[in-house]
Every structure is written in C-alpha cells, then in structure tokens.
Amino acid sequence: MLSMMHNKMSLILGFLVLTFIGGQAQPTSPILTDDELSNLQAALERDTNLVQLIDYFGEDPVELYENYKMAVHRSDSIWQHDQHTLTHFDDFGVTEHLEILPLIDWFTDNDSLDGEAGVAYLIRTDQAMILFDLGENSQNEDPSPLLRNMEKLGVTVDEIDFIVISHNHGDHTGGGKWSRQNTFSFTGHQIELEDVQVYTPEEMNYPGLQPIHAPKPLKICEGVGTTGVIPAPLFFSDIGEQALLVNVKDKGIVAICGCGHQTMEKLVKRAELLFDEPIYGILGGFHLPISTGRNIGVIYQYVVTGHLPWDPLTREDIEDHVRLLKKTGVKIVGISAHDSCDESIAIFREAFRDDYRDIIVGRKIYL
Numbered sequence: 094m095l096s097m098m099h100n101k102m103s104l105i106l107g108f109l110v111l112t113f114i115g116g117q118a119q120p121t122s123p124i125l126t127d128d129e130l131s132n133l134q135a136a137l138e139r140d141t142n143l144v145q146l147i148d149y150f151g152e153d154p155v156e157l158y159e160n161y162k163m164a165v166h167r168s169d170s171i172w173q174h175d176q177h178t179l180t181h182f183d184d185f186g187v188t189e190h191l192e193i194l195p196l197i198d199w200f201t202d203n204d205s206l207d208g209e210a211g212v213a214y215l216i217r218t219d220q221a222m223i224l225f226d227l228g229e230n231s232q233n234e235d236p237s238p239l240l241r242n243m244e245k246l247g248v249t250v251d252e253i254d255f256i257v258i259s260h261n262h263g264d265h266t267g268g269g270k271w272s273r274q275n276t277f278s279f280t281g282h283q284i285e286l287e288d289v290q291v292y293t294p295e296e297m298n299y300p301g302l303q304p305i306h307a308p309k310p311l312k313i314c315e316g317v318g319t320t321g322v323i324p325a326p327l328f329f330s331d332i333g334e335q336a337l338l339v340n341v342k343d344k345g346i347v348a349i350c351g352c353g354h355q356t357m358e359k360l361v362k363r364a365e366l367l368f369d370e371p372i373y374g375i376l377g378g379f380h381l382p383i384s385t386g387r388n389i390g391v392i393y394q395y396v397v398t399g400h401l402p403w404d405p406l407t408r409e410d411i412e413d414h415v416r417l418l419k420k421t422g423v424k425i426v427g428i429s430a431h432d433s434c435d436e437s438i439a440i441f442r443e444a445f446r447d448d449y450r451d452i453i454v455g456r457k458i459y460l
C-alpha cells in the first residue's frame with residue numbers, strides 16, 4: 094500500500110515537474126474532470142470487454158485514466174521540445190540500393206515459412222545489413238520461427254552488421270520473456286553474438302554486448318539512421334518507439350516502422366524535420382485496427398492505439414492517414430498485417446495501387 098502511494102506521489106510530482114520544465118505545456122491536472130469521469134463510467138457500464146481488460150491489468154480504472162492523462166501530457170512536452178530543438182542530420186549519406194526482406198510478419202510467401210504476429214525485417218543497403226526487430230516467438234521455441242525462416246531464406250546471423258530494436262514489446266524483441274527482462278533474443282536462448290552493434294529505444298542489455306540507447310536521432314551507417322525515440326502514451330501502459338530512416342539516392346527517405354505506436358503523423362513530421370529530401374516510402378507496422386479477424390482480436394482496438402479504449406480508430410481515421418501520406422507526397426506504402434486489420438490494409442492498397450507493397454515473409458521489397 095505504501096509503495097502504491099509512493100508510486101502515485103512520484104507520478105504526480107513527476108507530472109508537475111515536467112509540466113514546469115516542458116515550458117510549452119500548460120499546467121494541467123491529472124485529476125479527471127467531471128466529463129472525463131462520466132465518459133469513463135459510461136464506457137464501463139456498456140462495455141464488458143473493457144471491464145475484463147481492466148480486471149486483467151488489475152488496476153483501478155480512474156487511476157489508469159489519470160496515469161494516461163499524465164503520460165499524454167509528458168509525451169507532448171517531450172515531442173514539442175524535440176521538434177523545436179532537433180536539427181537536420183549532417184552528412185547522413187545515401188544508399189543506391191535498398192532491399193527489405195521481411196523475415197517475420199503475419200503473412201508468408203509460402204507454407205514452408207513461418208508467419209507470426211511480430212516483426213523482423215532484414216534491410217540491405219550498399220554497405221550494410223541491418224536487422225530491424227526480432228519477431229515474437231510466442232511459444233518460446235528453439236529454433237524460433239525467426240531462425241527457421243532465416244535458414245530457409247539463406248540468411249545467417251553473422252552477416253548482420255546492426256540490430257535496431259523499434260520498441261520493447263515482445264512481438265519485436267523475440268518474445269515477452271525477453272522484453273520483460275529488457276533484453277532480446279533470436280530464439281529460445283540467447284545465442285552468442287559478435288561484431289554486431291545494437292541500437293535500442295530504452296536501456297536494454299544482451300550478454301557480451303553493449304547496446305546503444307540513443308533517445309535522439311542517430312546516424313547508424315551510410316544513409317541509415319533512427320528517428321530518435323518518440324514517446325507513445327497508451328491507456329494501459331506507456332512506450333517509446335523509434336523507426337529506421339534510409340536515404341535512397343535520387344528517391345528520398347524511406348521510413349521503416351515497427352508497431353507504429355508513435356503514430357504515422359509523428360513519423361512523417363520527424364522525417365520532414367530531419368531531412369530536406371522528400372519522404373519516398375513508408376513501410377512496416379502502424380497499429381491501425383478497425384475490425385477484428387486473423388490475429389487482430391478486440392484487444393488490439395483497446396490497448397495500443399493511443400486512443401482512449403472507448404474511442405477506437407474508425408475507417409475515417411484510416412482515410413485520414415491515407416490523405417496525410419498523399420499530401421506528403423509519399424510514393425511507396427506497405428502496411429504490416431501483424432498489428433493492422435485486413436480492412437485497413439485494403440484501404441491503403443486501394444489508395445496506392447501499384448505503389449502499394451504487401452509485406453510478406455520471404456518476399457523482397459526493392460526500393
């Protein structure tokens with residue numbers, strides 16, 4: 094009980110300090126307004142899924158909502174501060190070739206490959222091979238679906254120069270078992286890794302390695318860098334996510350995203366801030382579920398969209414995303430099926446037609 098009180102006090106104090114330091118943000122109370130309280134109450138009365146979820150997380154709904162309000166405020170302050178202080182990348186470089194080979198995602202090119210609700214993409218440029226995320230391995234198998242797919246696709250661990258982890262969720266770190274320990278894994282046990290540099294979105298560890306946690310945008314190698322970590326307040330928890338940016342010669346910037354908790358809008362704004370080049374492509378996970386099916390259960394619409402659980406994403410929201418990409422001039426688009434539903438993906442496919450790229454395990458995407 095004492096520790097709970099202490100936690101709550103720290104959160105409130107942290108919130109007040111951040112409000113003060115953030116400068117741009119107005120002091121706001123984490124305490125719910127009458128309207129907010131009655132919206133919450135109404136949602137709890139009509140929605141048994143929400144009640145079950147709150148039970149599952151074992152938290153007081155009012156406290157969850159207050160924490161979410163604080164997290165929104167805190168992440169707004171960080172976002173505003175970063176957008177005002179970050180500058181263009183210097184000497185970022187370019188790559189002539191960019192190839193993305195999905196090693197893990199939901200759909201596969203053929204039955205010999207494993208699909209799962211996670212992300213692992215192998216990115217080849219002129220000079221480097223980068224592994225972006227490590228899949229989910231939900232059954233903690235050894236060898237994992239990732240390693241099995243790598244073998245079938247002729248990819249070995251020693252070829253990888255860099256590993257970039259988008260965010261510390263189990264479908265990107267090689268399993269919840271590893272993300273809970275702030276680490277990651279290719280398979281059911283942590284294999285020995287040598288000569289690989291790892292970039293993580295928060296402090297993470299790996300036996301024998303020293304992962305680099307860089308909250309700000311960072312060049313990784315010629316023509317490749319990160320967006321920096323963009324905080325994403327989620328109703329049931331909080332996360333920070335980074336995406337990968339690649340500068341393709343004569344084309345522009347290609348952004349490769351993990352789960353998309355940072356939102357497509359912020360990803361576009363961040364890429365525009367860091368480069369003069371146009372944004373040529375956007376591919377990866379964007380967490381846009383508007384209907385259920387396959388692995389997209391009802392929980393996807395409640396837990397990780399960044400919206401309040403009783404204000405889920407709609408078709409209009411997806412169409413807004415399409416409009417944003419069109420207005421920005423983005424040419425190539427591909428949406429991961431690991432965290433978006435078929436209905437949302439169909440909207441993007443229809444809008445971008447020949448410029449849409451399905452993200453399918455084993456099928457290379459050339460840009």
Ligand SMILES: [Zn+2]
Pocket residue numbers: 211212262264265351352378431432
């Ligand atoms: Zn994900």
Ligand SMILES: [Zn+2]
Pocket residue numbers: 260262352354397
């Ligand atoms: Zn996630």
